[in-house]
Amino acid sequence: MMRKVKSLMAAGLLAVAAAGIYNDAKAEIQTFIGELKPELEIRPRFDWTSKNAPATPPPTEDATALTTRIRLGAHIDKIFNIPGLKAYLELNDVSDLIDNKRTYGETNQYAFIADPSITRLTEAKVSYTWGKTTLLFGRTRVNLDDQRFISDANWRQTPQTFGVLALHTKEIPNLDLLMAMIYERKWWAQDGLVATNATGVNFTQTSSLDWSPDKAPLVFHGTYTFMPALKLTGYAYLITDASNTYGANVRGDIKSGDITFNYLAEYATQTDPHKNKYLTNKPKVDGDFWRIYVGASHSSGFGGRIGYYEMSEYKIKNGTTYRGFSTPLTTYHGFEGWADVLAAGTANGFYYGLKAWHLTLNYKHKDYGNFDFIYYIFNAKKSQPGVGDKYGQEIDLQYTKNITKRLSILLKGAFYMADKNIFLNTATSGPASPSKDVSKYWIQLTYRY
Incomplete structure (x- = not known):
């Protein structure tokens, strides 16, 4: 274990040293490139996760993990x-x-704590920009809007990245357009390990999917x-x-004196x-989603927001089951609570749907x-037959501070309070275990250089 720690420290020192080597060899490097800017993040x-976190079969002990992420970029x-x-x-x-x-x-x-040991080339991309248009090819992070549908899930120690061929343009005044074809997806899962999903079925984890051009996912935004x-x-x-998702949103910021109002x-x-x-x-899908929020922030630093959203349930039509609304390419951690109790529903849809109020x-x-x-x-x-419609409540707390220009600290906690009901969030109405807190x-x- 100490050998592994020493190797990681050495990797960080090498990144810093690389910056110095570059400065010494700048004249030679500029024959091929105009500028090289290294990045380092540790x-x-x-x-710590309580044993009541959802799993089939249920775990018997709390979990702890101490991991580190070293990110080297150029x-x-x-x-x-x-x-x-x-x-x-x-890398x-x-x-x-x-x-x-x-x-x-x-x-x-x-x-379960979803941060296994993985070493991966997370980004490798080439882009060409002319005017206000950029053509990009390669593996990259993708974050759209507030990441409700597609994101890099950067909270995970191994981020989610996509292989894309994309065209991004702002040539038309006030209009921002993105068109992309996705040829691969990579995320945090550990290849080859056998896991059990929420319905009790064993499956082999994989961290990568790839598509040929005739079957590739397409993004228009x-x-x-x-x-x-x-x-x-x-x-x-x-x-x-997964699904075809079509949607629209309207949002904005309205400034009035020291207060800025926002809405979506x-x-x-x-x-x-x-x-x-x-x-x-092809899976059968028939779902819808809507949300609304209003918020405000004051120049003194205080702010708040209140919102509501719905994700539709599974439907049965003429004996065929249609899956409800889901967002499998987002960060599950970022929306339905940091405790991740509802993560399976975010990815696969909620059998009985979801209604959520949130106050920030x-x-x-x-x-x-x-x-x-x-x-x-x-x-x-x-409503779940004989049970009702209550899932639970959750309180999330976070404190962040920059200790120095390059070093920051984060303290965070999530507390899910179950209504002692039957919690279901998969493609079946049963079996399920009673919810727990x-x-x-x-x-x-986080250190960044």
């Missing part, structure tokens, strides 16, 4: 001294710093800014083996996917740090 994290500008032609490479290594007491599916003793107070976005996410209203619908590769047949309060101060409080009320959209804690340091 992110150690302690996790921005390369003006390749062959061609203005606008650049590249970015990024991500996640390692256990102690003998972690958690499970990846090979044992059901400990609760456009935003027109009328004014800061009115931005209109439309999108179509045609995701192979959104609606989306889902239908059967346009293609299937990993599934024998925050305070930001340049000296004292940032404080965040989130309160959720989760209910089913359709779930707690999670995190302590994280």
Whole structure:
């Protein structure tokens, strides 16, 4: 174990040394590129998860983990001294710093913490920009809007990345357009390990999917800014083996003296996917989603927001089951509560649907740090027979502070309070275990160079 720790420290020192070597060899390097900018991030994290976290069969002990992420990156500008032609490479290594007491599916003793040891080339992309248009090819992070549908899930120690061929343009005034074809998806899962899903079925984990051009997922996204107070976005996410999602939102910021008000209203619908590769047949999908929130922030640092959203339930039509609304390419951790109790429903749809209220309060101060409080009320959209429609409530707390220019700390906790009901979030109405209270804690340091 100490050998592994020493190797990780050495990798960080090599990254810093590389910057010095580059400065010494700058004249020679500029024959091929105009500029090279290295990046280094070291992110150690302690996790604690209570044994009541959802799993089948249920774990018998709490889980702890101490992991670190080392991210090495290099921005390369003006390749062959061609203005606008650049590249970015990024290597991500996640390692256990102690003998972690958690499970990846090979044992059901400990609760699940989703950050296995993985070393991966997370980004490798080339782009060419002319005017206000960029053509990009390669593996990259993708974050759209507030990441409700597609994101890099950067909370995980191994981020989610996509292989894309994309065209992004702002040539038309006030209009931001993105068109992309996805040829691969990579995320945090550990290849080859046998896990058990929420319905009790064993499956072999895989961290990668790939598609040929004729079966590739397609992304279309456009935003027109009328004014800061009115931005209109439309999108179509045609995701192979999952669903076709079509939607639009309107949002904006309205400043009045020391207060800035913000709002968002959104609606989306889902239908059967346009293609299937990993599934024998296309899944049947008939779902919709809508949300609305309003918020405000004051120049003193205080802010807040209140919102509501719904995700539709599974439907049975003429003996055929249609899956409800789901968002499988987002960060599950970011929306339905940090305790991740509802994560399976986010990815696969909620059998009885989801209705959620959320209240956010925050305070930001340049000296004292940032404080965040989130309160959720989760209910089913359709009542469960003989049980009712209550899922639970959750309180999430977070404190972040910059210790130095390059070093920051994060303290975070999630507390899910079950209504002692039957909790269902998969493609079946049973069997299921009674819900239980779930707690999670995190302590994280982040150093960036």
